[in-house]
Amino acid sequence: MAKVTMTVNGRQVSGHCDDRTLLVQFIRENLGLTGTHVGCDTSQCGACVIHMDGKSVKSCSILAAQAAGSTITTIEGLAADGELHPVQAAFKANHGLQCGFCTPGMVMTAVDMIRRHQGQLDEATVRAELEGNICRCTGYHNIVKAILAAAAEMSGARVAAE
Amino acid sequence: MGVEGIGARVARKEDKRFLTGKGRYTDDMSVPGMKYAVFVRSPHAHAKILKVDASAAKGMPGVIDVLDGKQILADGIGNLICGWMIHSKDGSPMKMGAWRPLAHETVRYVGDAVAIVVADSVAEARDAAEAVVVDYQELPVVIDASKAIEAGQPQLHPEAPNNLIFDWQIGDETATDKAIATAAHVTEVTIHNNRLSPNPMEPRAALGIYDAGDDHYTCYTTSQNPHVARLVMSAFYNVAPENKLRVIAPDVGGGFGSKIYIYPEEIVCLWASKRTGVPVKWTSDRTEAFLTDAHGRDHVSTVKMAFDASNRIIGLKVDTIANLGAYMSLFSSAVPTYLYATLLSGQYDIPAIHANVRTVYTNTAPVDAYRGAGRPEATYLLERTMETAARELGVSPAELRRVNFIRSFPHQTPVIMNYDAGDYEASLDAAMQAADWNGFAARKAEAANRGMKRGIGMSCYIEACGIAPSAAVGSLGAGVGLWESAEVRVNAVGTIEVLTGSHSHGQGHETTFAQLVADRFGVPLDSVNIVHGDTDKVQMGMGTYGSRSGAVGMSAVVKALDKVEAKAKKIAAHLMEADESDIVIENGELKVAGTDKSVPWFQMALAAYTAHNLPSGMEPGLKEGAFYDPANFTFPAGCYICEVEVDPDTGRTKIVQFVAADDFGNIINPMIVEGQVHGGIAQGIGQALLESVHYDASGQLLTASYMDYAMPRADDLPSFQVSTSNTPCPNNPLGIKGCGEAGAIGSPPALINAITDAIGNNALTMPATPQKVWAAAHAAK
Numbered sequence: 001m002a003k004v005t006m007t008v009n010g011r012q013v014s015g016h017c018d019d020r021t022l023l024v025q026f027i028r029e030n031l032g033l034t035g036t037h038v039g040c041d042t043s044q045c046g047a048c049v050i051h052m053d054g055k056s057v058k059s060c061s062i063l064a065a066q067a068a069g070s071t072i073t074t075i076e077g078l079a080a081d082g083e084l085h086p087v088q089a090a091f092k093a094n095h096g097l098q099c100g101f102c103t104p105g106m107v108m109t110a111v112d113m114i115r116r117h118q119g120q121l122d123e124a125t126v127r128a129e130l131e132g133n134i135c136r137c138t139g140y141h142n143i144v145k146a147i148l149a150a151a152a153e154m155s156g157a158r159v160a161a162e
Numbered sequence: 163m164g165v166e167g168i169g170a171r172v173a174r175k176e177d178k179r180f181l182t183g184k185g186r187y188t189d190d191m192s193v194p195g196m197k198y199a200v201f202v203r204s205p206h207a208h209a210k211i212l213k214v215d216a217s218a219a220k221g222m223p224g225v226i227d228v229l230d231g232k233q234i235l236a237d238g239i240g241n242l243i244c245g246w247m248i249h250s251k252d253g254s255p256m257k258m259g260a261w262r263p264l265a266h267e268t269v270r271y272v273g274d275a276v277a278i279v280v281a282d283s284v285a286e287a288r289d290a291a292e293a294v295v296v297d298y299q300e301l302p303v304v305i306d307a308s309k310a311i312e313a314g315q316p317q318l319h320p321e322a323p324n325n326l327i328f329d330w331q332i333g334d335e336t337a338t339d340k341a342i343a344t345a346a347h348v349t350e351v352t353i354h355n356n357r358l359s360p361n362p363m364e365p366r367a368a369l370g371i372y373d374a375g376d377d378h379y380t381c382y383t384t385s386q387n388p389h390v391a392r393l394v395m396s397a398f399y400n401v402a403p404e405n406k407l408r409v410i411a412p413d414v415g416g417g418f419g420s421k422i423y424i425y426p427e428e429i430v431c432l433w434a435s436k437r438t439g440v441p442v443k444w445t446s447d448r449t450e451a452f453l454t455d456a457h458g459r460d461h462v463s464t465v466k467m468a469f470d471a472s473n474r475i476i477g478l479k480v481d482t483i484a485n486l487g488a489y490m491s492l493f494s495s496a497v498p499t500y501l502y503a504t505l506l507s508g509q510y511d512i513p514a515i516h517a518n519v520r521t522v523y524t525n526t527a528p529v530d531a532y533r534g535a536g537r538p539e540a541t542y543l544l545e546r547t548m549e550t551a552a553r554e555l556g557v558s559p560a561e562l563r564r565v566n567f568i569r570s571f572p573h574q575t576p577v578i579m580n581y582d583a584g585d586y587e588a589s590l591d592a593a594m595q596a597a598d599w600n601g602f603a604a605r606k607a608e609a610a611n612r613g614m615k616r617g618i619g620m621s622c623y624i625e626a627c628g629i630a631p632s633a634a635v636g637s638l639g640a641g642v643g644l645w646e647s648a649e650v651r652v653n654a655v656g657t658i659e660v661l662t663g664s665h666s667h668g669q670g671h672e673t674t675f676a677q678l679v680a681d682r683f684g685v686p687l688d689s690v691n692i693v694h695g696d697t698d699k700v701q702m703g704m705g706t707y708g709s710r711s712g713a714v715g716m717s718a719v720v721k722a723l724d725k726v727e728a729k730a731k732k733i734a735a736h737l738m739e740a741d742e743s744d745i746v747i748e749n750g751e752l753k754v755a756g757t758d759k760s761v762p763w764f765q766m767a768l769a770a771y772t773a774h775n776l777p778s779g780m781e782p783g784l785k786e787g788a789f790y791d792p793a794n795f796t797f798p799a800g801c802y803i804c805e806v807e808v809d810p811d812t813g814r815t816k817i818v819q820f821v822a823a824d825d826f827g828n829i830i831n832p833m834i835v836e837g838q839v840h841g842g843i844a845q846g847i848g849q850a851l852l853e854s855v856h857y858d859a860s861g862q863l864l865t866a867s868y869m870d871y872a873m874p875r876a877d878d879l880p881s882f883q884v885s886t887s888n889t890p891c892p893n894n895p896l897g898i899k900g901c902g903e904a905g906a907i908g909s910p911p912a913l914i915n916a917i918t919d920a921i922g923n924n925a926l927t928m929p930a931t932p933q934k935v936w937a938a939a940h941a942a943k
Contacts, residue, residue: 091177092181099413100176141840141879144881
């Protein structure tokens with residue numbers, strides 16, 4: 001048992017866990033943040049994607065202890081002041097989710113994707129970037145549409161702000 | 163239609179919780195004192211259990227208990243059952259072998275559950291599970307269904323000699339043989355339908371909670387039909403009587419059929435909770451899901467299609483062997499019979515059809531319904547055969563289909579189904595136009611200049627949904643009725659709750675069912691809540707599968723709304739001293755037609771509950787329930803066209819366009835319907851191009867992770883062009899046919915027809931991997 005401390009969704013949190021505890025287990029079991037999901041055991045499906053120090057990470061591929069001292073954002077921390085993040089809003093507007101299970105990972109991946117590409121995305125790039133996230137419901141059609149819509153809106157907002 | 167009513171493209175009410183991480187799935191549930199379960203599973207495909215020794219495991223850190231198959235047998239927990247009786251053509255009932263929730267004598271596939279370990283954490287339970295010593299005596303194994311029914315093969319169940327479960331037939335064999343004998347042309351093909359793993363993204367899970375104070379059980383589980391789960395667990399497995407068992411299917415992360423069935427794990431978790439005195443939660447990992455979730459498809463068929471001199475089909479003869487795996491899952495017997503062979507007429511007027519189906523035990527995971535369930539198998543068989551025939555006869559695939567389309571309705575096929583409405587040519591024309599079929603030759607020539615082989619293929623599918631009139635399915639062997647229930651509760655402030663026996667696991671019922679109410683009463687969508695998935699809240703229901711929630715579940719809601727409307731009008735008429743026949747409901751008001759008199763909806767509702775001024779003799783309150791039993795199956799149909807480019811150097815197929823033109827009858831929310839089609843097509847493309855369950859000869863599952871089983875990913879798929887041209891269903895109040903399975907049914911043959919067109923070789927099986935396509939392309943030279 002080790003004591004692990006990190007900042008999650010803007011709040012410093014601590015918990016005791018086995019050395020072998022994965023970050024996703026720590027988030028779900030210790031912190032009770034069940035929006036981050038586990039859909040496989042080979043780091044393929046991406047349902048567990050969170051942001052660690054600003055980058056998207058599969059939280060099943062890292063131990064909780066390795067994340068000590070880091071700054072984590074989970075799906076629960078994305079919407080500010082009760083307003084959906086533009087990516088969340090775009091998923092809703094474009095019907096980019098059905099059963100909702102892959103959705104948190106998809107959204108967290110999309111936010112990071114848009115950031116890295118500074119909103120300059122096309123369909124082929126989005127599809128290639130989604131390689132590590134599996135959805136069984138949507139056929140990806142509306143997920144791709146949602147990410148492109150969010151990217152356009154966010155880069156438009158950035159241009160307007162500049 | 164209003165902005166939130168029937169036909170409106172309303173964004174989903176349920177999305178907010180899923181997008182903000184507030185969804186509540188079974189594994190998210192946590193109750194005080196809860197412990198975690200891991201199952202000890204057979205590593206052998208076939209073996210006798212000589213001894214289960216849990217003594218070391220029981221002493222390990224955190225372990226509460228280890229329970230095995232002898233204990234669950236001693237406690238009187240029953241066998242798992244198949245709920246649809248099929249009789250062989252000799253009149254004998256199907257041969258159902260025993261399926262124990264925990265095996266105590268014999269294991270019959272890799273993953274068969276042998277014991278449950280309950281511990282403080284999943285990790286400790288897993289450690290202890292590895293310390294449970296099971297002595298196995300290995301037995302010979304058979305994987306292939308065609309081989310399993312030969313003499314001298316390993317026998318799985320003493321009840322089923324030669325592993326044959328039933329040998330069933332449908333149609334007129336004599337008439338069909340005569341048609342074949344007199345035909346101008348007979349197309350003969352062998353069709354393989356590959357075994358698939360459904361793979362909803364949420365793995366199965368169960369939380370069993372036994373309350374000793376009330377001798378009451380609660381089961382949270384990943385179910386598409388919690389009431390059926392309660393019924394079966396109560397009536398057949400002796401877990402508890404129905405009034406002592408509450409089943410809750412909270413948010414469920416996809417099902418695709420695989421979460422219809424009652425599996426060993428939820429039964430064992432409930433039983434283990436009583437035995438250990440603690441709540442017991444089990445969550446499947448993905449490898450367990452591949453091993454133990456019911457698989458789909460796995461048919462091999464030989465087909466003879468007979469044509470007259472004018473290319474009209476005069477007979478169709480099919481012989482199918484269907485692999486049902488090691489045990490008969492809940493609806494496994496219905497899938498390759500009444501959900502398959504009854505659709506073998508397709509969209510075509512075929513005077514004589516005969517199908518023979520043999521179902522077989524093998525040392526593999528149980529096989530049951532997976533999205534489409536029998537109808538994809540029928541469609542793939544027919545549409546591959548039609549394409550082959552068109553090539554043999556030297557006519558265009560579209561023309562061969564046109565010549566044979568059914569054009570007047572109702573149409574009675576030779577295989578039970580009575581099609582009620584449709585316009586198959588409209589879908590074909592819409593798809594061909596959307597795909598620019600006539601421009602294909604130029605695109606093919608352009609691709610050839612780049613060294614690419616371009617091909618185009620179509621598929622005209624029909625399916626039967628809603629399943630189905632209870633008396634009809636009862637006469638065919640179903641153990642349950644297939645109606646649906648609904649209850650509409652108008653609260654005193656006018657807000658409305660709709661309780662439905664349908665279950666949403668991605669389909670968006672919380673939105674579409676609310677749209678019905680908004681449409682009827684003109685109340686805001688936000689004032690309507692849909693309640694589902696809990697046997698303590700909803701009295702009874704048959705759940706969601708077979709694209710039935712719209713056609714059957716919503717029809718029950720409509721019936722209940724009719725009753726609410728009638729009473730609301732009586733109350734309003736009384737309040738306004740008008741005749742109830744003059745009352746109309748618009749925009750949330752009850753009005754006296756042709757006057758300016760009106761009562762707001764909420765005021766009428768309040769009057770119902772204050773009961774100060776109701777019509778003489780009227781009961782207070784406003785709550786009505788209804789059961790709806792469908793009058794017929796519904797028959798969605800459509801045409802799918804796929805265009806591909808094959809790289810002859812690598813065998814890699816690229817889908818350059820995919821067009822779907824569907825007839826779903828009336829539509830409540832086109833956005834949601836399109837989403838269903840997209841997802842279905844993706845699963846169909848997955849079957850045709852990528853996915854296949856593989857066992858080795860010893861029965862080890864080679865495709866037990868996402869590293870080995872090729873799930874469709876975003877960059878495997880194109881965007882889809884979908885459209886609808888609808889003929890309303892005449893047999894239900896909303897004119898709905900259903901849309902959940904069409905994509906998975908119509909797409910595989912369109913894709914394989916396109917690839918075989920591109921490479922000029924018709925001999926290709928699914929999945930069309932680059933290696934297979936390359937080999938077939940080069941064999942064609």
